[in-house]
Amino acid sequence: MDIKRLIGDDGKLVRGSVAAVASSGSLTEGWYKIAVVASGTSAFGDLVANDYYFAPATVSLQAGDSAYAVTITDLQDLKGWSLEISADEVEVTVIKDTYKKYRKGKLDANGSASFVFIKGETDAANGLASYFFKVAEINAAGVVTSVTERSDDSLLLIGYVDKEDATGQYFMATCFDVEFFNFSFPMNSSEAVEMEVPFRLVGDTDPIFYKVTNA
Secondary structure, three states: OOOOOOOHHHOEEEEEEEEEEEEOOEEOOEEEEEEEOOOOOOOOOOOOOOOEEEEOOOEEOOOOOEEEEEEEEEOOOEEEEEEEEEEEEEEOOOOOOOOOOEEEEEEEEEEEEEEEOOOOOOOOOOOHHHHOOOEEEEOOOOOEEEEEOOOOOOEEEEEEEEOOOOOOOEEEEEEEEEEEOOOOOOOOOOOOOEEEEEEEEOOOOOOOEEEEEOO
16 A cells, blocks of 8 residues: 555545435445445445445445435645644543543544635535625626525545555545534635534434555
8 A cells, every 4th residue: 555644635625416316236436325234244334324425436326225326526726724632631531630630521522624716616506605695697788697696505525644545555434424614705815715614413423444456
């Protein structure tokens, strides 16, 4: 395996859209959200329903296995992203202790993504702006051609720590369902309009760290 010291440019953050109908029989290369895990032997191993799975090549499913295909969209206006995992510190000190003692409590995950506002991208349908604004479009004749309500849907984000594509090498990624918070227009002279948007986990899926060998 290739050994390298990672830099931010090795990573990537993409948005995923989960299909409404589950696939069975076989899966082609790509990301999937597990719908049903077959009893007994399963192509998904110890993963469970609602976990995400990556098929590096065509994978034959066992009878009873099924999964929803995930369509990936690049975030063209993305500048960078981060994810932090922390845990509550629960104090369990008793009188006989000389030093305070602690146990680890519930885990928490929070992150942020940096965007540069790109006209035609950030303000496009399903772009970042649509999660914070009701969007109205008016043509040159003054006709309101469309009005789109603000989206309150959660987002599936797939964060690559190392987007390695070489055959026989592995890439690293994690998947998380989130909601975005905060939006700003920092309109400063001679500076890019850059937005730092924090996000938090939602839904029933916990992040998993994936190491997938390329076929």
